[in-house]
Amino acid sequence: MADRTAHSPDDTDIGRRGMLKCMAWAGTGVLWTVSGGVAQSVLVGEARASSAAAFSFVQISDTHIGFNKAANPDPIATLHAAIAQVKALPQQPAFVLHTGDITHLSTAEQFDTADQALKDLGLPIFHVPGEHDTLDDGNGKLFLERYGAGTKGTGWYSFDKGGVHFIALVNVVGLQGGGSGQLGDDQIAWLADDVAHLSSSTPIVVFAHMPLWDVYAPWGWGTSDAAPALAHLARFGSVTVLNGHIHQVISKVEGSLAFHTARSTAYPQPAPGVGPAPGPLTVPADQLRGVLGVRDVRLVEKNTPLAIVDQSLAASA
Amino acid sequence: MFVRPSPRALYLVAGFMLMAAAVVQAPRAARAAEAAIPARIVNFAFAPPTLTVHAGGAVTWTNADDEPHTVVADDGAFKSHALDTGDAFTQVFAKPGVYAYHCSLHPYMVGKIVVQR
Numbered sequence: 001m002a003d004r005t006a007h008s009p010d011d012t013d014i015g016r017r018g019m020l021k022c023m024a025w026a027g028t029g030v031l032w033t034v035s036g037g038v039a040q041s042v043l044v045g046e047a048r049a050s051s052a053a054a055f056s057f058v059q060i061s062d063t064h065i066g067f068n069k070a071a072n073p074d075p076i077a078t079l080h081a082a083i084a085q086v087k088a089l090p091q092q093p094a095f096v097l098h099t100g101d102i103t104h105l106s107t108a109e110q111f112d113t114a115d116q117a118l119k120d121l122g123l124p125i126f127h128v129p130g131e132h133d134t135l136d137d138g139n140g141k142l143f144l145e146r147y148g149a150g151t152k153g154t155g156w157y158s159f160d161k162g163g164v165h166f167i168a169l170v171n172v173v174g175l176q177g178g179g180s181g182q183l184g185d186d187q188i189a190w191l192a193d194d195v196a197h198l199s200s201s202t203p204i205v206v207f208a209h210m211p212l213w214d215v216y217a218p219w220g221w222g223t224s225d226a227a228p229a230l231a232h233l234a235r236f237g238s239v240t241v242l243n244g245h246i247h248q249v250i251s252k253v254e255g256s257l258a259f260h261t262a263r264s265t266a267y268p269q270p271a272p273g274v275g276p277a278p279g280p281l282t283v284p285a286d287q288l289r290g291v292l293g294v295r296d297v298r299l300v301e302k303n304t305p306l307a308i309v310d311q312s313l314a315a316s317a
Numbered sequence: 318m319f320v321r322p323s324p325r326a327l328y329l330v331a332g333f334m335l336m337a338a339a340v341v342q343a344p345r346a347a348r349a350a351e352a353a354i355p356a357r358i359v360n361f362a363f364a365p366p367t368l369t370v371h372a373g374g375a376v377t378w379t380n381a382d383d384e385p386h387t388v389v390a391d392d393g394a395f396k397s398h399a400l401d402t403g404d405a406f407t408q409v410f411a412k413p414g415v416y417a418y419h420c421s422l423h424p425y426m427v428g429k430i431v432v433q434r
Contacts, residue, residue, distance in 0.1 A: 069383040069402065105385060105399050131422045135385070135399040177391045177419030177427050219361070220425035277361035278423075280383045 055162035058086050058093040058123075059207070059295040061244030062264030064132065065114040066104035071280035072288060075104075075266035079117050081313045082265040082294045086121060089296060094161060096123050099244035099262060100130030100172065100209030102143075107136075111146055129155055130209040130245065131172040140173055156187050158194050162299060165198055167191065169208035171223045181210030181223035181245075188225065192232045200235045203299070207242040213252060213259045216272035221246050230257065242295075246278070249310050260308060263293040289313035353377040353407050356428075358386045358400070358420075363428035370410055372432055377407040386426065391417040 060082060067075050086093065098118070103110035111133075118125055127147040134140035134154075144155055151157040154173040159166050169191070171181035183191075195204070206212065212230065214222035223229075233239045239257045247264035248271065268281045268291040283291060293312040353375035357364045359382060368376055378388050380400040388397040388406050394416065397406035410416065410432040420426040 071383065105401065132385070135387075135422075137398075175419075175421055175424040177389075177417060177424055179424045218425070220423055277382070279361065 055164075056089075056091055056093045056296060056298040057095050057097060057161075058089075059097045059099060059242050059262050059297060060086075060118075060265060061099040061209075061262040061295075062101040062130065062247055062266055063098070063114055063118075064101055064104045064264065064266035065117075066107065066110040067266055067280070069267075069280055071267035071282045072292075076113065076117060078289065078292050078313060079114070079265045080120075081289065082292070083117065083120050085294055085311060085313065086123075086296075091298075093123065093296065096121060096125045097166075097207050097242065098125055098127045099207050099242060100128050101132040101244060101264075102127065102130070104132055105135055106133055106142055108142060111142065115146070126159070126166070126168060126207075127155075128168045128170055128208055129172055131175070134173055152190055153184075153186055156190065164203045164205055164299065165195070167194065167204065167206045169206060169212070169229070171208050171210045171212070171226075176224075179224050180217065180220040181208075181212075181226075183223060183225050183229050188229045188232070191229055195232055195236075198236075201237055204233055204236050204239045205242065205297075206233070206239065209243065210245045211243045211250075211259065211261055212241050213254075215246060215250055215261065219272065219278045221272065221278070233257070240297075242297075246272075247281075248291075260295075262295045263291065263310060263312070265292050265294065265313070268292065355379065357381050358388075358426075361386075361420075361423055361426055363388075363418075363420075363426060366427070367429045367431065369431040369433060372413050372434055373409070373411060374432070375407050375409040376430060377405050379403070379405040385422065386420045387422060388418055388428075389421045391419060396421075 063079050064075050065079070072078060086096070102114045129140055129143045133143045136142040140154055144151070148155050154170045155168070156170050157168050169183060169187065171183050174184065175182055208223070210223055211221055212223050212226040216222070237256055241257060241259045243259070243261045244264070246261050247267065247269040248261065249263055250261045252259045268283060269278050270281050290312050293310055296309045296311060298307040354368055354370055354377070356368060356376055356378045358378055358380045361382065361384070363378070370376060378397070378400070380386050380402060383402055385399045385401045387399055388395070388408070390396065395408050400406055410430060413432045413434050416430040416432065418428050418430070
């Protein structure tokens with residue numbers, strides 16, 4: 001239980017394990033606070049982070065354009081609210097990571113609608129597919145036609161920004177019955193090769209749709225072959241893993257690896273194991289935006305942790 | 318007095334025989350179509366998880382969740398499109414055997430069709 005929902009600031013104390021030569025940039029736990037009935041997760045040390053960020057980016061996830069059920073009849077409106085919130089940030093981020101489930105049913109129209117809305121950010125957007133983005137007859141062909149330029153395999157790639165090495169992984173294609181997310185041998189071999197030339201002091205950010213750690217196995221909230229993939233990152237001093245899929249903020253720190261899942265901009269899902277199934281969670285309309293949101297990630301300065309601030313949309317409502 | 322049947326009458330007789338044959342055949346075809354065994358997808362689970370049908374029988378899955386699901390054979394033998402709320406998918410099982418299947422969006426959702434002779 002504690003293993004999958006480690007929110008304590010104590011988890012940031014990875015120095016005690018003596019594993020890190022460089023603590024330039026590491027993820028931290030997320031502290032939950034509840035204010036006025038609205039749950040928000042705010043990083044310990046947020047104030048410091050917001051003062052002098054050298055470089056920042058935003059994570060948006062699970063926009064689910066095309067969803068129209070009671071949990072949120074208008075996910076386009078909440079996506080626009082999320083975009084407005086990003087545009088209102090005091091320091092504009094360098095780019096946006098979208099951690100998948102852009103659409104609900106992978107139709108060309110839904111991709112078009114999402115692209116039109118996201119264009120309003122005026123920022124580069126880096127995508128990975130969610131399982132909802134690969135429902136076309138080509139098992140993700142539509143996604144790759146739009147976002148796959150320069151990617152390998154089912155859409156994985158890497159790039160360098162602000163001194164950080166970003167790795168986009170795909171763990172939603174070709175899933176096996178009885179399993180969870182899956183990367184596959186080809187992608188893991190590529191990952192090993194991709195990081196082989198990097199110095200161990202290079203900060204790494206990995207992003208993928210499904211959690212790369214076992215958040216809750218009975219609901220398939222994990223990736224079956226995450227361990228052999230992450231083994232290739234074990235030598236790095238700072239690895240931050242950003243995922244979506246479960247429509248809520250859950251974090252865990254394990255040595256030099258910090259795992260974070262993000263909120264959806266469309267609808268919430270239940271906490272792990274709460275209720276019979278992980279379906280869309282309907283909350284009272286006036287509380288919806290309190291459980292949706294975007295994530296602002298800042299590299300502040302050397303020797304300070306990566307600052308992760310999860311903002312609920314209620315802040316802009 | 319022997320009356321030789323006209324060609325027209327022979328056609329009629331043949332026609333009646335064909336119709337009779339059609340009448341005999343029709344219920345069998347209709348039975349297969351009507352007898353598609355209903356299954357539900359509810360709360361991220363196939364219900365019931367195991368179903369038994371006779372060879373030539375069919376199963377119709379209907380999605381009762383607010384979340385799309387698919388019905389995909391583990392060996393790739395059949396595959397539905399994404400089924401949104403209320404959508405249905407019917408698969409005919411011609412050959413006896415055991416067919417394991419899952420939802421490709423939520424692969425921990427699994428089911429089994431046992432096809433008997």
